[in-house]
Amino acid sequence: xxxxxxxxxxxxxxxxxxxxxxGKFIIDNAKLVPNMTTKDLSKKxxxxxxxxxxxxxxxxxxxxxxxKLELVKDLxxxxxxxxxxxxxxxxxxxYELFHKVTYVNKHAVESTLSSLDKNELNKAVESIKTxxxxxxxxxGGSATAAFDGHYKFTRLGFHSVMAHDFHYLITLIPHLSxxxxxxxxxxxxKTKDVLELAQFAKKSGATLIAITNIDKSPLYxxxxxxxxxxxxxxxxxxxxxxxxxxxxxIIDTLYLSVFNSIGENLVNxxxxxxxEAVRLRR
Numbered sequence: 001x002x003x004x005x006x007x008x009x010x011x012x013x014x015x016x017x018x019x020x021x022x023g024k025f026i027i028d029n030a031k032l033v034p035n036m037t038t039k040d041l042s043k044k045x046x047x048x049x050x051x052x053x054x055x056x057x058x059x060x061x062x063x064x065x066x067x068k069l070e071l072v073k074d075l076x077x078x079x080x081x082x083x084x085x086x087x088x089x090x091x092x093x094x095y096e097l098f099h100k101v102t103y104v105n106k107h108a109v110e111s112t113l114s115s116l117d118k119n120e121l122n123k124a125v126e127s128i129k130t131x132x133x134x135x136x137x138x139x140g141g142s143a144t145a146a147f148d149g150h151y152k153f154t155r156l157g158f159h160s161v162m163a164h165d166f167h168y169l170i171t172l173i174p175h176l177s178x179x180x181x182x183x184x185x186x187x188x189x190k191t192k193d194v195l196e197l198a199q200f201a202k203k204s205g206a207t208l209i210a211i212t213n214i215d216k217s218p219l220y221x222x223x224x225x226x227x228x229x230x231x232x233x234x235x236x237x238x239x240x241x242x243x244x245x246x247x248x249x250i251i252d253t254l255y256l257s258v259f260n261s262i263g264e265n266l267v268n269x270x271x272x273x274x275x276e277a278v279r280l281r282r
Contacts, residue, residue, distance in 0.1 A: 003074055004070050004071055004074045005026070005027055005030055005071075005074065007059060008023045008026060008027060008059060009023070009027055011023075011058070011059055012024070014058075015055070015058055016051075016054075018045075018047040018048070018051040018054075018055075019051060019054065019055040019058055021045045021046065021047055022041065022045050022047060022051065022052060022055045023055065025041070025044060025045045026071075029044075030071060033068065033071055034068045034071055034072045034096070034099070035093075035096070036068075037064075038052045038053065038064050041064075052064055069099075072096075072099045072100075072103065101241065104232075104241070104242050105241065105242055105245045107232075107242075108230065108232040108242035108243070108245050108246050109245055109246060109249050111230035111232060111246070112229060112230055112246050112249055112250070114230065115214045115228045115229055115230040115246075116227060116228055116229075116250065117226070117227075117228065120225055120226050120227060120228075121227060121253070121257075123225050124209050124225045124227055124254060125254060125257040125258060125261070127181060127207050127209070127225065128153075128158075128181055128209075128254060128258055129258055129261055129262065130179060131158065131179055131180050131181045131207075132158075132159060132177075132179065132180055133158075133159045133160075133161070133175070133176055133180040133181070134149075134150075134153055134158050134159070134160045134161070134180070134181045134182075134183065135160075135161045135162070135169065135172065135173070135176070135180075135181070135182045135183065135201065135206075136149040136150045136153075136160070136161070136162040136183045136185065137162065137163075137169065137182070137183070137184055137185065137194060137197055137198075138184070138185030138186060138194065138247075139164075139186075139191055139193055139194060140191075140240065141187070141239070141240025141243065141244050142185040142186055142187060142191075142194075142211075142240070142244075142247060143162075143164065143185075144240075144244055144247075144248070145185050145211065145244060145247035145248050145250075145251050146162045146183070146185050147162050148248060148251050149162070149183060149185075149251045149254070149255075150162030152251065152252075152255040153255065153258075155270075155273075156255070156258060156259060156262065156266065157266065157269070166193055166196075166197070169197055170197075170200070173197065173200050173201050173204050173206075174204055176201055176204045176205060176206040177204070177205045177206070178205040178206075179205075179207070180205070180206045180207070181206060181207050181209060182197070182198060182201030182202070182206045182207070182208050182209070183209045183210075183211065184197070184198040184201075184208065184209070184210050184211070184212070184219055184223070185210075185211045185212070185247055186210075186211075186212050186217075186219055187212065187213055187229070187233070187240070187243045187247075188212075188213065188217060189210065189212040189213060189215065189217025189218060189219035189220050190217055190218055190219070191219075194219065195218055195219055195222070198210070198219060198222055198223070199222060202222065202224070207224050207225065208222060208223045208224045208225070209223065209224065209225045209226075209227065210222070210223035210225070210226050210227065211227045211229065211247055211250050211251075212226070212227075212228065212229065213228065213229050213230070213231055213243075214228040214229065214230060214231065215231065227250050227254075229243065229246040229247060229250065230246060232246060
């Protein structure tokens, strides 16, 4: 049973008769409650709206609105595979899906705290700081994180490249040398295009940094530095959602870590870019 529902069940004996009615209804109909008002719940349970508010306070939650948010969170985290095809059977409303997406993404990002190794992260930051060239590459949903990394490190003054064209990168990779970086991004770590370019970059002398799931995939084994994301989605899914958030979280961490080290030398350049951007506004 979900943690909030378990808490309610454990505290039933300590509640008033009216509050017990509310608690039992919620345990039996948990998925209905997030769409209910205090008036709806009071009618269903035959108690007053004030009793609903008192029930929430009795279990340590200040309002019914906060209670519903906590309940949605618990229900969602028990069904984190919102990108699998079973979603077709659930027929959630857009607002229910909004809540589920929000909490699944939040859970995915928080799970990265367990999957990412501190020492590997430090090695990645130190390697990037001294690089002359950085290539980011990912396909499908991972291309979003690759482009974001390219954009952010361009702002830091690095010669940064991201391209979708496999053959273009084949012509570029031989120009990499020791100290340069190839950042390969793949949830599964098994995508052939990503693996082929990663291996080619490594042969050219570049340091291979992989942003990939914690499973010991071919990309994981090939990488010099592994920035691992948690397993938050199935390989066959309707779209990349939570896994993309974990990748972007790592990209943001790399960017801020490098900026924190060299940013003092870039502040004037950031101001120049900002001034020009403001001038061009209509």
